[in-house]
Amino acid sequence: MNVTVFGTGYVGLVTGACLADVGHRVLCVDIDAGKVDRLNKGDVPIREPGLDALVARNLAAGTIAFSTDAAKGVAHADLLFIAVGTPPDEDGSADLQYVLSVAQTIGEAMTNRKVVAVKSTVPVGTSDKVGERIATVLAARQSTLQCDLVSNPEFLKEGAAVSDFLKPDRIIVGTASQRAREVMKELYEPFNRSNDRTLYMDVRSAELTKYAANAMLATKISFINEIANLAERLGADIEEVRRGIGADPRIGYHFIYPGMGYGGSCFPKDVQALGRTATDVGYDSPLIAAVEAVNNRQKHALFEKLATHFGGAAALKGKRIAVWGLAFKPNTDDMREAPARVFIEALWSAGAAATVFDPVAMDEMARIYGSRADLTFAADKYAALNGADALAICTEWQQFRAPDFAGMAERMPSRLIVDGRNIYSPERLSRDGWTYLSIGRAPAYPDTAS
Ligand SMILES: NC(=O)c1ccc[n+]([C@@H]2O[C@H](COP(=O)([O-])OP(=O)(O)OC[C@H]3O[C@@H](n4cnc5c(N)ncnc54)[C@H](O)[C@@H]3O)[C@@H](O)[C@H]2O)c1
Ligand SMILES: O=c1ccn([C@@H]2O[C@H](COP(=O)(O)OP(=O)(O)O[C@H]3O[C@H](CO)[C@@H](O)[C@H](O)[C@H]3O)[C@@H](O)[C@H]2O)c(=O)[nH]1
Numbered sequence: 045m046n047v048t049v050f051g052t053g054y055v056g057l058v059t060g061a062c063l064a065d066v067g068h069r070v071l072c073v074d075i076d077a078g079k080v081d082r083l084n085k086g087d088v089p090i091r092e093p094g095l096d097a098l099v100a101r102n103l104a105a106g107t108i109a110f111s112t113d114a115a116k117g118v119a120h121a122d123l124l125f126i127a128v129g130t131p132p133d134e135d136g137s138a139d140l141q142y143v144l145s146v147a148q149t150i151g152e153a154m155t156n157r158k159v160v161a162v163k164s165t166v167p168v169g170t171s172d173k174v175g176e177r178i179a180t181v182l183a184a185r186q187s188t189l190q191c192d193l194v195s196n197p198e199f200l201k202e203g204a205a206v207s208d209f210l211k212p213d214r215i216i217v218g219t220a221s222q223r224a225r226e227v228m229k230e231l232y233e234p235f236n237r238s239n240d241r242t243l244y245m246d247v248r249s250a251e252l253t254k255y256a257a258n259a260m261l262a263t264k265i266s267f268i269n270e271i272a273n274l275a276e277r278l279g280a281d282i283e284e285v286r287r288g289i290g291a292d293p294r295i296g297y298h299f300i301y302p303g304m305g306y307g308g309s310c311f312p313k314d315v316q317a318l319g320r321t322a323t324d325v326g327y328d329s330p331l332i333a334a335v336e337a338v339n340n341r342q343k344h345a346l347f348e349k350l351a352t353h354f355g356g357a358a359a360l361k362g363k364r365i366a367v368w369g370l371a372f373k374p375n376t377d378d379m380r381e382a383p384a385r386v387f388i389e390a391l392w393s394a395g396a397a398a399t400v401f402d403p404v405a406m407d408e409m410a411r412i413y414g415s416r417a418d419l420t421f422a423a424d425k426y427a428a429l430n431g432a433d434a435l436a437i438c439t440e441w442q443q444f445r446a447p448d449f450a451g452m453a454e455r456m457p458s459r460l461i462v463d464g465r466n467i468y469s470p471e472r473l474s475r476d477g478w479t480y481l482s483i484g485r486a487p488a489y490p491d492t493a494s
Contacts (some may be wrong), residue, residue: 045069045233050146052079052110054090054205054309054378055163055198056127061098062209064108066234070111083110091377091404094206107149114146117204123227123406126174127163127198135434136316137324138167147174151181154189161194161222165258167321168251169197171218171226192224195247197254198392202308203375210235213241243305243363255321255383258314259332265306267336272302272484275343282484283466302483304383304438304464305342307372312381314341343383346464347390350434353460361395366432366456369439369465370409377405379412384438384466392418401428428457432472440465449476459490 045067052074054417060072076079079089086100102108111117119123128142129402143164150160162171175193182189200208212235217228225244232242245253272282273283282302306312315336322329335490349363358421373380379385388398397418400409406421413419422428424446429435429452437444445467451460453476461473463482470488473480480488 045123045227047071047123047125048117048121049127049163050071050074050114050149051126051128051142051164052076052083052127053127054092054202055200056125057083057088057090057099058095058209059125059127059163059198059206061095061102062206064102064105065098067107068205068231069121070108071117071120072101072108073112074110075112076116076302080110080112086416091375092205092268093375098206109209114149115153117208118150118158119155123159123161123231125161125163125196127337130164130313130317131328132316133311135320138165138170138313138317140166140170140173143170143174144177146492147177148181148396150191151178152185154191157190157192159192159194159221159227161196161224163196164193165197165254165310165317166249166251167212167255167317171247171251178204191249192219192221192227193247194219194221194224194228196228196353197250198221199254201255202378203373205404212241215409216245216250216253216465217242218245218247218253218284220246236451255314255318255434258311259318259335261299262306262311262315263272263331263335265301265303265311266335266342268300268302269305269342269345269481269483270338273342275484276486279486280298281486287483294372302466303342304346304387304483305339307343307381307383309378309380313340318341318376338465344390346383346436346462347387351394353462353479353481353487357390357394360391360420362475363396363433364431365396365398366428366435367389367398367400368402368428368435368437368444369441371405372437374439374441377402379405379406379408382438387436387438387464388419399428400434401425402439403443426451426455432456432461433458434462437461437463437465437467440467449478451471453477459479 045106047063047068047070049056049072049375063069084102088096088099124144130138133139149459158460171193197216215232275282284301289295319332370384391398399422401421401422459478461480466482474488474491479489
């Protein structure tokens with residue numbers, strides 16, 4: 045089937061490449077000409093495991109192409125995906141200008157009936173607005189053409205985007221149109237061969253499902269972080285508590301890892317937007333507000349531990365802190381809302397310097413902050429430690445999990461680690477002569493007996 049995808053970001057590009065790989069003929073449209081040029085050469089601007097190969101393979105096979113020509117995109121297919129950004133507006137609500145601009149283009153360019161599927165994360169009622177915008181433009185053209193609207197939210201995770209798309213837990217199709225339902229069924233059939241995971245529902249329920257899923261996951265994270273902060277004050281160990289509660293299948297082990305708070309381009313903005321939606325309909329939602337407030341506080345937890353260790357933030361002036369991990373999670377170079385940013389900016393405010401290392405996010409860090417005297421990029425994780433007063437772990441990359449502690453101690457005689465991701469055993473570090481401060485666990489100090 046011919047498919048057009050508007051937007052070639054994480055969602056649009058992964059959607060386009062995965063649909064092309066099962067044989068659909070995909071045209072991806074973006075307003076960013078530089079991005080489109082790069083993509084047509086097979087140069088993928090984002091880091092996602094498996095994505096480069098997928099794009100290269102389908103460019104060579106002719107199943108995917110990239111263009112800035114929106115009218116060509118509309119003409120290419122009878123199924124049009126909207127997968128453009130919905131960033132937060134100043135009041136926390138989702139900014140729909142990009143979504144509605146695509147709707148405008150569709151209305152202007154369509155010459156036959158289309159199925160329009162909204163993949164962007166949008167507040168309840170937005171798909172109706174897309175339909176209204178298209179209808180208004182068509183009316184102005186004195187056209188009697190029609191559109192079938194679908195809400196088809198995306199649930200992929202960055203860093204695992206391709207495999208999530210290829211093996212979805214579920215595919216949500218919200219539509220009132222039987223015709224659109226059949227088109228979506230045919231589109232996703234290759235992903236549903238062994239087990240049809242599609243859930244059909246009305247448009248508004250589909251839109252709310254996306255926000256409810258993200259808010260539920262964010263709630264789990266804020267909940268465990270709240271308990272972690274309590275554990276510290278009560279002399280309990282959050283890692284034991286996590287294992288203890290996760291054993292109950294009604295709770296489960298997923299998404300209850302304590303840390304520096306959630307980041308990324310989705311949870312912060314989507315929790316905020318859901319709160320805004322509640323306010324808009326006159327509903328007071330203390331739970332959603334608390335999830336956000338707990339998370340904002342948690343992003344400062346690691347810095348506060350470090351500052352307290354040295355006797356207050358003022359004592360950090362002139363110190364150099366090595367930072368391992370910049371991305372908001374492993375396997376991506378995305379630093380949007382990354383807790384590492386809050387930590388590093390707090391270091392700078394206190395007059396400390398950061399020497400940073402991340403396996404893939406160094407360019408992104410340089411793009412965001414440019415060059416400054418209190419920021420040094422290390423060639424590798426060990427080089428970051430030379431002359432540092434402490435090491436801070438901000439992202440749990442695999443390569444940080446079992447480092448050469450003896451070699452590290454030679455580079456960093458202070459032997460101090462503050463860990464925002466709880467990746468080490470306090471007993472082990474204590475035995476090896478380290479001071480180790482982590483989240484929701486008692487501080488570990490060098491074991492002088494060993
Ligand atoms: N990133 C994720 O992991 C993820 C997962 C699920 C859902 N979502 C949602 O999907 C949507 C897209 O997110 P993203 O991370 O892919 O965004 P992104 O910012 O990476 O990419 C958006 C792309 O849309 C393009 N664009 C803007 N206006 C356009 C127009 N009129 N026509 C064509 N292209 C246009 C931009 O140039 C950009 O390349 C958002 O609503 C987001 O909340 C994101
Ligand atoms: O137990 C956990 C799990 C995650 N996180 C943090 O939560 C954030 C988000 O992680 P994750 O959900 O893995 O990444 P995203 O790529 O942001 O994916 C989320 O947001 C997407 C965009 O809406 C959805 O499609 C996905 O289903 C949803 O998981 C990261 O900062 C993680 O460090 C924790 O602190 N503890």
